[in-house]
Amino acid sequence: MSGRVVSVVVVEDHPVTRMGIVTLLGQDERLRVAGQAGTGEEALAVVERARPDVVVTDLRLGDGMDGVGVTTALRTRRAAPAVLVLTTYDTDRDIVRAVEAGATGYLLKDADPGDIVGAVVRAAAGETVLSPALAQRVVARMGRPRADLSTREVEVLAAVATGLGNREIARSLFISEATVKTHLVHAFTKLDVDSRTAAVARAREEGLLP
Template identity: 60%
Template sequence: MRVLIVDDHPVVRSGLRALLETDPGLEVVGEAGSGEQALALAPRLAPGVVLMDLRLGEGIDGVTATERLRAAADPPAVMILTTYDHDADIVRAVEAGAAGYLVKDAAPQVILDAVHAAARGETVLAPALVHRLMTRMRRPGPRITDRELEVLRLVAQGRANRAIAKELFISEATVKTHLAHAFDKLGVDNRTGAVAALREQGLLGP
């Protein structure tokens, strides 16, 4: 099985290559340090599985790269292997077409087995992540709108309501309304709590 490794850290790529090459059934055909590079290499290298990091520095992230790879005529399976295990990240990756999602502290054999499973068309999620996702799906909370998230991202940067209103070309009253709705959905009563809740869900980045 041909494997393409995508990670923005050279040391991680080297470690993954060394691990994958211990399995005689796997062949590492290339490495990419960015999502753009992965998209450029995949058509030429024709991997069966792409081992993809989620956050790739500047440029497109692992979810976007996954979505574009999976949209190809003969798409490879994409296995997410990342440091982050936020619920929102997992959901985004699965929705983009990822065959599985593991965190980098997974045991070496678990990673090898996951690559083989992805190649067979199976879905691979760590048991703990499956439990969390099922709980989330059974008890979905109110969805934060894109505009509310945009406002809260500016709040996380320390912006006051007036500055947020000016940047988004809306009134301060509208900013306050968005914040009030977001607080209610997140079950918090202040800006700090809202930002903390979104960070916990992986919606504001690390």
């Protein structure tokens, strides 16, 4: 990419944040913001017109298609742009989802502005942009077997996530308290955790709970 200005499309549902990213990238002579969008669906149309080298997208884009959906859709196109996810979400599940969809990089919005600009340039050059810490987490997460919880175990954990106790869960699911406890024990074992809070957190990481 040496000597050529990198064209970028910015996808961000918050107007003020989007303006800030556009301004940041536009200040660097190596970059040119060719378009911007506030939704995933709008992003696909903007990219079709602008044909950018890189798409910088948030992970969450309100209702409709999210950043992973945008990445998946774009990576199936001929001469697909590199996709750099720039977000506030840093859970292992989100990072892995983005990488598996084909994102070239994943950065957090609190990164140094110079690092964000540099990441866009590197993404355009075909480099993978992940900090060593995030890369290590991705490798560890992808190498860990996915927990295989039963439908009922997921239902029990979903109820736990709402703050219900065992007795309330039993009533809501029309099962006994002893059965609730059994499901929790099985879920704890499969998720390799030892508490209700940890079980809910791990289930969310696994994509089993919203």
